[in-house]
Amino acid sequence: MAQQATDNEQGSVSLSPLERPEPRVKIKGTRKGLSVTLGEGDWQELLNELDQRLGQGQAFFYDSQVNLQIGPRDMAQSEVEALIHMLAGHRIELASLQTTSRASGEAAQALGIRLALPEVTLAPSEPRAATEDWSEGVLLRRTLRSGQSIQESGHVLVIGDVNPGAEITAGGDVVVWGKLRGMVHAGALGNSAAIVCALELRPTQLRIGSYIATSPEETASTGTRPEVASVIDGQIVARPWSNRAGQ
Amino acid sequence: MPGRAITITSGKGGVGKTTVTANLAVALALLGRHVTAVDTDIGLRNLDLVLGMESRIIYDIVDVVEGNCHLYQALIRDKRLPGLHLLPASQTHDKAVIAPEDMAAICQELKNDNDFVLIDCPAGIEQGFRNAVAGADEVVIVTTPEVASVRSADRIIGLIETIGKGPGKLVINRIKPAMVKRGDMLDTFDLIEFLAIDLLGVIPEDENILVSANKGIPLAYEADTRAGQAFHNIAHRLLGEEVPFMPILDQPKNLLTRLRRIFGRG
Numbered sequence: 387m388a389q390q391a392t393d394n395e396q397g398s399v400s401l402s403p404l405e406r407p408e409p410r411v412k413i414k415g416t417r418k419g420l421s422v423t424l425g426e427g428d429w430q431e432l433l434n435e436l437d438q439r440l441g442q443g444q445a446f447f448y449d450s451q452v453n454l455q456i457g458p459r460d461m462a463q464s465e466v467e468a469l470i471h472m473l474a475g476h477r478i479e480l481a482s483l484q485t486t487s488r489a490s491g492e493a494a495q496a497l498g499i500r501l502a503l504p505e506v507t508l509a510p511s512e513p514r515a516a517t518e519d520w521s522e523g524v525l526l527r528r529t530l531r532s533g534q535s536i537q538e539s540g541h542v543l544v545i546g547d548v549n550p551g552a553e554i555t556a557g558g559d560v561v562v563w564g565k566l567r568g569m570v571h572a573g574a575l576g577n578s579a580a581i582v583c584a585l586e587l588r589p590t591q592l593r594i595g596s597y598i599a600t601s602p603e604e605t606a607s608t609g610t611r612p613e614v615a616s617v618i619d620g621q622i623v624a625r626p627w628s629n630r631a632g633q
Numbered sequence: 634m635p636g637r638a639i640t641i642t643s644g645k646g647g648v649g650k651t652t653v654t655a656n657l658a659v660a661l662a663l664l665g666r667h668v669t670a671v672d673t674d675i676g677l678r679n680l681d682l683v684l685g686m687e688s689r690i691i692y693d694i695v696d697v698v699e700g701n702c703h704l705y706q707a708l709i710r711d712k713r714l715p716g717l718h719l720l721p722a723s724q725t726h727d728k729a730v731i732a733p734e735d736m737a738a739i740c741q742e743l744k745n746d747n748d749f750v751l752i753d754c755p756a757g758i759e760q761g762f763r764n765a766v767a768g769a770d771e772v773v774i775v776t777t778p779e780v781a782s783v784r785s786a787d788r789i790i791g792l793i794e795t796i797g798k799g800p801g802k803l804v805i806n807r808i809k810p811a812m813v814k815r816g817d818m819l820d821t822f823d824l825i826e827f828l829a830i831d832l833l834g835v836i837p838e839d840e841n842i843l844v845s846a847n848k849g850i851p852l853a854y855e856a857d858t859r860a861g862q863a864f865h866n867i868a869h870r871l872l873g874e875e876v877p878f879m880p881i882l883d884q885p886k887n888l889l890t891r892l893r894r895i896f897g898r899g
Contacts, residue, residue, distance in 0.1 A: 415682065530790030530791075531787050531788065531790055531794070532784050532785075532787040532788040532791060533787075533788040533791055533792070534791050549787050549827070550784060550787075551784055551788060552788065
């Protein structure tokens with residue numbers, strides 16, 4: 387049964403028979419070896435419990451490496467030594483210590499124990515539900531040349547230029563981190579609320595949902611500032627980029 | 634050491650692929666290299682005309698592919714330069730008669746006896762193009778400084794990148810310095826920035842090109858002409874030498890031109 391690493395809560399919740407209190411000694415197998423977490427409480431008691439648990443495992447733990455997490459607990463060098471000694475009795479090596487206590491850290495380092503960085507744990511990856519905030523897209527990191535095209539049902543992000551003669555058709559938004567000089571159709575599945583952003587917005591033709599627009603006639607580029615195009619009051623409008631313009 | 638097979642292509646027709654192929658072949662041969670030029674424009678051949686070898690064609694590339702002759706029998710040697718040969722195209726067939734694999738095999742064989750195999754590619758992006766690039770180690774893209782040509786060049790570069798023969802090198806042909814100065818012709822720097830590949834050479838517009846093509850004597854024989862000089866520079870660069878570009882590139886954009894561009898013509 388998966389258990390989440392939470393702090394020991396001193397709650398007033400009465401325990402039903404099925405619940406168990408958060409164990410103070412946690413032993414977990416990871417890719418890098420064993421991970422042992424010691425919670426709050428009397429040090430000696432914890433040590434004994436760990437000793438006992440490791441003894442139960444016996445040969446399973448032999449020759450393992452352990453990363454020990456003790457949180458903010460302050461430990462003296464002698465305590466660390468005792469721990470190392472106890473672990474050695476089970477043929478386990480203390481490979482690293484993870485702690486927020488400076489004293490413990492120094493003690494460990496004095497004994498040649500490496501200090502580990504806190505592990506990053508991401509929430510278990512499940513597909514993000516498409517909510518107002520998050521939706522799927524693709525990223526392309528090169529320039530689209532004339533004649534090349536992208537068709538995606540979600541958003542499209544291009545890091546590079548989109549040359550004239552290239553085409554992007556996206557069900558979602560289109561962002562070009564470069565010069566957009568080709569043809570773009572955002573919201574192509576019927577979403578006129580889609581937007582098109584570019585560092586340089588000079589498409590041969592721009593379509594959002596069922597609206598269509600072309601770049602104004604200009605013989606010279608009138609300065610290159612990032613712009614966002616969206617449908618406002620029934621027509622496609624390009625505005626200089628600002629956080630508001632992009633909403 | 635096997636030679637280098639270089640395909641000269643453009644996408645758009647009429648920008649100077651055949652001219653560049655012929656003149657580059659002559660320029661390299663004048664530098665003592667063994668060069669074979671290959672015409673893959675089956676049905677619309679003209680590399681033989683430009684090299685002045687039309688009257689001596691017995692066998693052509695289609696004969697080689699169909700097994701009517703050996704490869705060496707189809708090669709025509711230049712009268713003035715013993716190191717220069719042409720493998721002509723057929724005028725009576727079309728491009729469907731040979732396949733990319735045939736071209737690759739021919740190029741492989743030619744590379745054994747030549748320092749350079751220059752493959753003249755037909756216009757377009759279909760079978761002719763696919764055949765022409767099949768045997769290439771490197772690709773040279775020719776463009777003129779006008780919008781349609783540049784667009785086609787971009788397309789071609791994209792195709793070459795897709796088949797893994799990219800990125801290619803650029804030759805800008807028929808540049809008119811006076812027009813560039815006036816702002817009436819695309820600027821070389823803008824071209825390079827747009828197409829984003831290395832520049833191999835810039836060839837100025839030169840009336841002598843037309844004359845030499847009609848005579849069948851490539852202008853590269855006359856290194857004192859501007860275009861002739863440009864071809865020689867390209868040949869040297871292909872041999873790995875660093876040759877500064879001719880002054881047409883170094884014309885500083887004067888302030889007036891730059892201001893015009895910022896605020897629009899007028």
